[in-house]
Amino acid sequence: MTPDLMEEGARVREARAVRQAPTGKTESGGRKAGFSRIATPGEVDVTHGRILYLEDVCVSFDGFKAINKLSLDIAPGELRCIIGPNGAGKTTMMDIITGKTRPDSGTVFFGSTIDLLRHNEPQIAQLGIGRKFQKPTVFEQLSVFENLELALKTHKGVAASMRFRLDSAQSDRVAELLHTIHLADSVRRMAGNLSHGQKQWLEIGMLLMQDPKLLLLDEPVAGMTDEETARTAELFLTLKGKHSLMVVEHDMSFIKTISEIVTVLCDGSVLAQGTLDQVQADERVIEVYLGR
Amino acid sequence: MNENKISLPTPAPLLSRAGWSAFIVALIVVCAVAPVLNMVVPQGSVFHMSDYAVALVGKIMCYAICALAMDLIWGYTGILSLGHGLFFALGGYVMGMYLMRQIGRDGNYKSDLPDFMVFLDWKTLPWHWTFSDSFIATLILIVAVPGVVAFVFGYFAFRSRIKGVYFSIITQAMTFAAMLLFFRNETGFGGNNGFTDFKRILGLPIATPSMRMTLFVLTGLTLLGCFLFARWLVRSKFGRVLQAIRDAETRVMFSGYSPLPYKLTIWTISAIMCGVAGALYVPQVGIINPGEMSPANSIEIAIWAAVGGRATLIGPIIGAFIVNGAKSWLTVAAPEFWLYFLGALFIGVTLFLPNGVVGLVKKLKGGAK
Numbered sequence: 140m141t142p143d144l145m146e147e148g149a150r151v152r153e154a155r156a157v158r159q160a161p162t163g164k165t166e167s168g169g170r171k172a173g174f175s176r177i178a179t180p181g182e183v184d185v186t187h188g189r190i191l192y193l194e195d196v197c198v199s200f201d202g203f204k205a206i207n208k209l210s211l212d213i214a215p216g217e218l219r220c221i222i223g224p225n226g227a228g229k230t231t232m233m234d235i236i237t238g239k240t241r242p243d244s245g246t247v248f249f250g251s252t253i254d255l256l257r258h259n260e261p262q263i264a265q266l267g268i269g270r271k272f273q274k275p276t277v278f279e280q281l282s283v284f285e286n287l288e289l290a291l292k293t294h295k296g297v298a299a300s301m302r303f304r305l306d307s308a309q310s311d312r313v314a315e316l317l318h319t320i321h322l323a324d325s326v327r328r329m330a331g332n333l334s335h336g337q338k339q340w341l342e343i344g345m346l347l348m349q350d351p352k353l354l355l356l357d358e359p360v361a362g363m364t365d366e367e368t369a370r371t372a373e374l375f376l377t378l379k380g381k382h383s384l385m386v387v388e389h390d391m392s393f394i395k396t397i398s399e400i401v402t403v404l405c406d407g408s409v410l411a412q413g414t415l416d417q418v419q420a421d422e423r424v425i426e427v428y429l430g431r
Numbered sequence: 432m433n434e435n436k437i438s439l440p441t442p443a444p445l446l447s448r449a450g451w452s453a454f455i456v457a458l459i460v461v462c463a464v465a466p467v468l469n470m471v472v473p474q475g476s477v478f479h480m481s482d483y484a485v486a487l488v489g490k491i492m493c494y495a496i497c498a499l500a501m502d503l504i505w506g507y508t509g510i511l512s513l514g515h516g517l518f519f520a521l522g523g524y525v526m527g528m529y530l531m532r533q534i535g536r537d538g539n540y541k542s543d544l545p546d547f548m549v550f551l552d553w554k555t556l557p558w559h560w561t562f563s564d565s566f567i568a569t570l571i572l573i574v575a576v577p578g579v580v581a582f583v584f585g586y587f588a589f590r591s592r593i594k595g596v597y598f599s600i601i602t603q604a605m606t607f608a609a610m611l612l613f614f615r616n617e618t619g620f621g622g623n624n625g626f627t628d629f630k631r632i633l634g635l636p637i638a639t640p641s642m643r644m645t646l647f648v649l650t651g652l653t654l655l656g657c658f659l660f661a662r663w664l665v666r667s668k669f670g671r672v673l674q675a676i677r678d679a680e681t682r683v684m685f686s687g688y689s690p691l692p693y694k695l696t697i698w699t700i701s702a703i704m705c706g707v708a709g710a711l712y713v714p715q716v717g718i719i720n721p722g723e724m725s726p727a728n729s730i731e732i733a734i735w736a737a738v739g740g741r742a743t744l745i746g747p748i749i750g751a752f753i754v755n756g757a758k759s760w761l762t763v764a765a766p767e768f769w770l771y772f773l774g775a776l777f778i779g780v781t782l783f784l785p786n787g788v789v790g791l792v793k794k795l796k797g798g799a800k
Contacts, residue, residue: 237685239681259689260681260684260685261684261685261687261688261689264684264685264686264687265687269685270685272681272682276679276681276682277679277682278674278675278678278679278682279678279679280674280677280678280742281671281674281675281678282440284439284440285671288668288671289668289671289672289675289683289686289688290686292687295686295687295688295689296692297669297692297693297696300667300668300669300672300693301664301667301668301669302667303667303668303669304442305439305442310439313439314437314439317437318437323437326437326438326439326440327440342682345682345686349686349687
């Protein structure tokens with residue numbers, strides 16, 4: 140085959156891929172899973188209906204098995220709650236997904252083509268996984284606006300940062316987000332002077348600025364007032380569908396408001412999975428929570 | 432959405448109106464007022480600026496460039512370097528080599544080679560002196576040598592994610608090791624005597640009032656230029672990423688930035704600034720020796736920045752003037768107390784003025800309102 144014939148063939152296939160644009164109606168984004176689709180590097184492929192796969196992941200710290208043959212998967216647009224007693228491995232699991240901790244064995248995939256174990260933290264963030272820490276982590280010496288501006292999805296190299304200027308579409312996005320996270324009145328305030336709940340929101344806002352496909356949220360409502368918690372639940376429910384969310388929380392009433400499927404982790408692996416009522420009725424879950 | 436009408440902060444100008452006025456005043460003082468006071472006003476007049484004062488201020492301006500460089504890496508990026516004296520000395524040594532070659536056959540031994548080489552019974556110039564005859568090559572090396580050393584050191588240190596106190600200790604060890612290396616005669620840098628007895632620069636005699644003034648003006652212009660450049664850097668998004676690295680490095684990583692190139696860039700820029708300061712310093716004071724690489728010198732740079740106020744740019748420059756002004760006065764008035772004073776100053780600033788002199792001024796202004 141001559142090179143120009145191959146090129147033409149590639150064009151035809153690409154045109155076909157465009158025609159079969161996703162409708163968003165099914166779990167796989169409307170597309171049929173098929174062979175010889177064009178895999179674009181850096182693009183998350185969710186045609187198999189899963190945005191995150193963890194399989195047989197093991198990590199041990201000095202002999203202590205923090206994660207023990209953990210297998211878990213999340214669908215695109217799903218809001219998954221993770222609960223579990225202290226030391227169950229919830230934060231370690233997030234460390235593995237975001238590249239902070241390397242597992243001893245197992246596979247971690249983002250979509251069906253991206254092997255997360257081959258990427259480091261900044262690359263994983265660029266691919267579209269945002270993470271909120273247990274303790275709110277914002278840039279305390281910078282203003283709320285500057286915090287959001289830094290998180291904005293754009294080129295993140297040194298030269299690009301030196302030349303960077305906010306364009307009008309980007310400032311609209313910042314303004315819109317400031318309303319979403321209820322911080323429109325505090326644009327110029329130092330992030331360090333915000334209340335605990337406001338810092339939590341600012342951090343969530345910073346995640347959203349990155350336009351992530353998957354959000355990992357570690358205790359997002361800790362330290363929030365009841366009103367703030369209710370607003371956060373509302374926010375998460377609007378995010379569901381557009382983004383995939385994985386929420387680790389201890390606040391059961393918050394989970395009741397937002398959850399569809401709850402996964403219970405214990406001793407580094409999945410103990411039970413189902414609706415909140417189902418897992419709360421599960422004998423083993425009651426046992427690990429109440430002790431024997 | 433019409434409720435979206437929030438006024439987002441616009442990017443800050445390079446300097447405020449008042450800032451530009453002060454900048455232009457400083458420019459006039461350096462380029463016009465000081466030369467006139469020194470060279471035109473007669474010696475008896477109260478307005479005369481003595482040669483001693485020119486030399487002193489010129490020297491302190493070199494230190495101020497170092498303090499500014501320290502502020503970029505410590506004040507803005509949160510990386511405390513206790514080895515910046517090395518970069519200063521490297522720039523100084525490159526300039527010193529050129530000045531040694533400019534002596535020509537006017538040395539004590541009337542040889543083509545610098546005196547110390549004749550003394551060591553060397554017959555030819557060592558390889559690393561190859562470019563020391565060319566002024567252009569010297570200018571390039573003044574930037575390149577500290578830049579490359581900093582880049583290589585920084586790459587390995589930052590890639591291994593060495594942080595905080597560990598990084599400071601390693602930089603301290605680095606400058607100490609370099610000092611021991613430069614003390615050795617075989618290294619070819621004049622051993623513990625270093626380089627001195629300079630005669631000419633660009634073929635012109637070096638110890639004349641007009642040359643001293645030229646170097647003074649050059650140093651002043653370099654300081655002002657470095658200040659503007661630093662200001663441009665820190666008010667860009669690049670500068671805000673640096674501050675973000677200082678405050679929460681993990682968040683920076685999880686926001687998609689790789690901290691390594693950022694740290695490496697500012698670290699190298701900072702080292703180059705110090706090197707340039709060292710190159711301006713050597714012809715003015717007329718000597719460079721390994722003592723400049725002693726750990727105490729590097730620590731002093733950090734003290735200037737801390738006294739003036741970290742992360743303010745103008746603070747470290749003020750700090751360099753305050754500490755060195757006090758030093759030159761105290762070493763004459765009460766030489767035995769100078770080190771106690773320096774120690775007390777550092778403790779006092781750490782305890783009572785965490786934001787330095789500039790922080791104090793800001794606080795007083797805020798209180799007056």
